[in-house]
Each structure stands twice: as C-alpha cells, then as structure tokens.
Amino acid sequence: MPQVSVAQLFEDNADALKLGWISGPRNPSPFLDSSEINQASQGLIGHLNLVHPNWIQIFSRTEAAYFAALGEGEQREALARLASSGLVCVILSEQEKSPTALAEFAASRNIPLLSSPLHSLQIIWVVRTYLGRALAEFVTRHGVFLDVLGMGMLITGESGVGKSELALELISRGSGLVADDVVELYHIAPETLEGRSPELLKDFLEVRGLGMLNIRTIFGETAVRTKKNLKLIVQMEKPVGGVIPGLDRLPLNASSEDIMGISIRKVVLPVAAGRNLAVLAEAAVRNYVLQLRGIDSTQEFIQRQEKQLNRRS
Secondary structure, three states: OOEEEHHHHHHHHHHHHOOEEEEOOOOOOOEEEHHHHHHOOOEEEEEOOOOOOEEEEEEOHHHHHHHHHOOHHHHHHHHHHHHOOOOOEEEEOOOOOOOHHHHHHHHHHOOOEEEOOOOHHHHHHHHHHHHHHHOOOEEEEEEEEEEEOOEEEEEEEOOOOOHHHHHHHHHHOOOEEEEEEEEEEEEEEOOEEEEEOOHHHOOEEEEOOOEEEEHHHHHOHHHEOOEEEEEEEEEEEOOEOOEOOOOOOOOOOOEEEEEOOEEEEEEEEEOOOOOOHHHHHHHHHHHHHHHHOOOOHHHHHHHHHHHHHHHHO
16 A cells, blocks of 8 residues: 655655754654555644644644643643554644644654744645645556657557557657556546656666667657656557457447546557557547547537438438
C-alpha cells in the first residue's frame, strides 16, 4: 500500500511551504499509510483538534491562544488524548512558537515538529493535495504511456507488436513520453487515473535493435512528461488470417476497459504492413475529443444513411 514518510513530505514541500524542521526524528521518521488512513475515522490534516484528531495537526495562532488559556494539567490531558491517535507530525503555522508542553510531548513521542511562515489554510490546501496524489491507490500496466495531442494515451499489445516503434514515431511528431514498459496508474480522483513512470525508467524508451533510448537527451525537454491523466487506450493487434476476432469494421458502440473501477475508452488498431499507425493513433485521439464534445462520426454516418433510405422509400 502507498506510504509517505514525514521526511518525504518535508522534502517535497519544503520550497512551496518554506518548511523548517524544528525537532523530531528524520531517519526513520513516522509515515502515513493509506490502508490505515482508509480504515480510520480521523481526518488527514487540519487545525488542532483534540476531539477528532487529525493525522497531521496544524498549530496556528488561534490554536496557540486556546492552548495557552488552558492550565498545565489541562494541557497535559489534552496532549495525552493525541498520544493514541496516530499523530505523525505537528506543523506550526504563521511563525508560531511551540509551547513548552507541546515541545516536550513531541520529544517524548518522537513526533516531528515542523514550522512554516504561511497561513494555516495555505498549508492545509498544499499538503492535502500532495497527500491525495502520494497516497493514491495504484496498479501497473504493461505498455507505453504518452501525451498525444494533449491527451493521455496508453499503447498496449503483445510483446514485439511494435508499441515502442509507434511511440517513437509519435514522439518525433510532437508527442511526449510519460512511461515505457511499466506504467503506474494512480487513482487520484473518483473518475481520474494518473499515469506515471517508475523512477528507474523515467525518460527511457526501449526500441528493439536500438536498445534503451534517453528521449529527454535525444529530443529535448519538451519530449517527456512527468505525469498525465489516462483518457484513451490504444491496443495493437496482429490479425490472424487477416481478421481480428471480435473486431467490427463499423463499431456502433465504443469499447472500453475497466481499470480500478473507472471505464477508459479503448480503440483496437490492426497491425499490418503499410499502415501508418502514428496517423491512425492521432486520428483516434481527435475522434475521441469530438465524441467528448457530442460529435460522433459513426452515428452521423448512420443517420445520413437512414435519411437516404427514407427518401428512396
């Protein structure tokens, strides 16, 4: 299951939030686990809450004023409630100073204390968005993932069918490489899958006969993407006896593939000598964009044909 340590959260957001590490262990640091978060009833991040604790507590001026108004015994009692809540870190916002009781509590429990000069709401917005992506459930798929004409396209098919060659042709025509061979698809929103590349394979495309190609080095920075939302699957198929079983010449209903409960539009491209698959792949993207706008070429043709038949009758 996806996990994010407090140290990783700090490193990834240090510049955006101007974070400072006040105290607590960095290696190893506490971590957030998506399976525990999904099963727990507490919030992910929010202002200091002693009744329904958050995994990450924000200590702003309002919380500091409330905490200072409590007696020493009440402060210890309030912090004791947090001890068993799964708290992983406390972030002091708006350059607020840590009360002695909070600092001692954090030190005794090995809970990191972070600080930021930004307003608490800004911190919550940034961290919540970051954790939404970092802790998203994911699956892996074999294929090549590209940004084609602004749309995320996953090219699939059997080994040796020509996925990498098609991807290389599309890249030379202006598309961008996201991932080759292993594509990680993250469920970041109810109807959204975001494709990324494993760190080891970033920027590389394997082409038979040429080996591993560094696309960033060969084609430049604009030829690669760090991530892209998956919208279209193009499956390459070699015809058997000139026919692909189950493939209609004029499909009346669009096919799709279910990934993590999300339906993704799917197009099957027969692979044969003389076919310009790059042009066909780009045409599939353009056609899907038109369908999203309510323009269906197949249905338009059928309606035109019906009108013609009605006139003759």
